[in-house]
Amino acid sequence: MRFGIAILPEYRWQDAARRWRQADEYGFDHAWTYDHLTWSGLQDSPWFGTTPTLTAAATVTSRIKLGTFVTSPNFRHPLALTRDILAIDDVSDGRFLCGIGAGGSLDATIQGGPDLTPRQRQDRYEEFVTLLDTLLTTDGVDFKGEYYETRNGRTLPGCVQQPRVPLILAGNGPRSVRFAAKHGDGWMTTGGDKTSLDTWFASLTDLSHRLDDLLEGRHLDRYLSMDSAQYAVSSPAAFEEIAARAAALGFTDLITHWPRAEGVYSGSEDVLAQIATEVIPRLR
DSSP: OEEEEEOOTTSOHHHHHHHHHHHHHHTOSEEEEOOSSOOTTOTTSOOOOHHHHHHHHHHHOSSSEEEEEEEOTTSOOHHHHHHHHHHHHHHTTSOEEEEEOOOOSTTTSTTSSOOOOHHHHHHHHHHHHHHHHHHHHOSSEEEEOSSOEEEEEOOTTOOSSSSOOOEEEEOSSHHHHHHHHHHOSEEEEOOSOOSSHHHHHHHHHHHHHHHHHHHTTOOOEEEEETTSSSOGGGOHHHHHHHHHHHHHTTOOEEEEEOOBSSSTTBOOHHHHHHIIIIIHHHHO
16 A cells, blocks of 8 residues: 655745655655645635646655646646646656546636536546547647647657656546546545545445446556545544555555644644654555
């Protein structure tokens, strides 16, 4: 099992850099940041750009993989995103992971545009991923879909990782899980009913079984945002319980959040240190 940490893009770099370095030194397998224009409950908080943050993180780390948690079609075009991906993958020497989701409602209309139905968001998401995949593996792309268009989209020099960076596709429902099973290098989920830890794991059980049926024995890495129902870094015991139950469902990668001083994901960095140095090595 692999373990990751999400560091929200809310700190000035002089404060953020030591978190990224520490994540690398702790031995986390991957580190992520949100790719949103804002986040629920944090609209009045500082917030910095995702791709500059990950590029900077690449320069202060040497081993850990770096990813978007997750990017979406809400405010990105696949061709412009391709250029950002090429740059981060290059600066990090092939350590970039691209998490992608359909996009929620919070930053969906912040730049204007229609408020799409869930079905339309999924349609757009599938077109987005299809075009992005093509752009990352092909130079000179002509494409005209319902939502996106490119005219001789040039994408040299290509990714450091070949044939392209891994695409980790998010999905919490039947259609998105089916799409991830067919087109993703990994599946990422936050699960369903978050009323309690038990109801959340019941939803994860259903999703995992659905994925098993779709894969028919094929392997696909499975990434879980483990703080959806309860903050895993609230205690070493909580982290270990969530990790053990997730492992039993076949999840290969677990992602928690760096403790914040207050509000969502509030916690102690001392507890994180204990988890990183004592609990995670035992779980591996």
